[in-house]
Amino acid sequence: LLILFPQQSGLYEYKIFGGLADCPPKLCVDVYMDLDFRKEWDQYVKELYEETYDGGKVIYWEVKYPFPLSNRDYVYIRERREMDVDGRKIWVVLAKSVAVPQCPEKPGIIRVKSYKQSLAIESDGKAGSKVYMYYFDDPGGMIPSWLVNWAAKSGVPAFLKDIQKACLKYSKST
Numbered sequence: 001l002l003i004l005f006p007q008q009s010g011l012y013e014y015k016i017f018g019g020l021a022d023c024p025p026k027l028c029v030d031v032y033m034d035l036d037f038r039k040e041w042d043q044y045v046k047e048l049y050e051e052t053y054d055g056g057k058v059i060y061w062e063v064k065y066p067f068p069l070s071n072r073d074y075v076y077i078r079e080r081r082e083m084d085v086d087g088r089k090i091w092v093v094l095a096k097s098v099a100v101p102q103c104p105e106k107p108g109i110i111r112v113k114s115y116k117q118s119l120a121i122e123s124d125g126k127a128g129s130k131v132y133m134y135y136f137d138d139p140g141g142m143i144p145s146w147l148v149n150w151a152a153k154s155g156v157p158a159f160l161k162d163i164q165k166a167c168l169k170y171s172k173s174t
Contacts, residue, residue: 012148016133018160023167025121025129029091031163031170032119033080035059041166042159046071053102059095060103066147072139074112075103093119097137114138131160 020028031037035048047062062073078095097115105111115137124130 011136011138012152014133014135014152014156016131016135016156016160018131019124019128020131020160020164020167021124021126021128023129023164024127025089025091025123027167027170028121028129028131028163029080029093031166032093034170037166037170041162041169043162047073051103053100058098058100058103062109069143069147070141071109072112073106073109074115074137075100076115088122090120090122092121093117110140112137112139 023031035050039045039048044064045061046064047060050057050059052058056077059076059078060073061076062071065071074097076095076097078093081092081094083090083092095115095117097113099113116134117136118134120132121129
């Protein structure tokens with residue numbers, strides 16, 4: 001289930017509630033955190049890597065956008081936590097954009113300066129996971145309404161299917 005919350009800016013916040021059958025929570029989080037593996041299963045990744053700047057780990061991610069739009073890139077930090085909430089084990093991943101002078105903007109690519117994401121995953125009581133995600137970014141530039149509609153109707157559900165397939169591949173490859 002995807003819920004869109006329009007903001008005054010005309011941008012959207014996405015809140016996603018879903019299930020991933022046959023993907024235990026720890027496996028889901030391991031797959032989500034594995035940047036090298038993501039390059040194999042996420043068709044929208046153009047470039048993705050982690051660097052250490054001033055003692056902190058920072059991720060650079062360039063996302064392919066459909067022609068004729070410019071690609072977008074993100075520079076962000078993230079952290080992973082395992083929490084115990086009333087006996088329920090919940091994995092949480094938090095990410096937000098940061099400005100890093102060592103990672104300047106590139107010509108022809110629009111830098112997403114405002115990005116935040118929260119992901120919480122727990123067992124569904126069987127062999128799978130329940131997934132809760134909050135996502136916001138300001139992609140900059142003019143984003144046509146057809147692309148916003150595609151992201152809401154097709155892109156986000158497809159991402160959940162892709163991560164589910166990736167979990168099944170990952171468990172075989174590790």
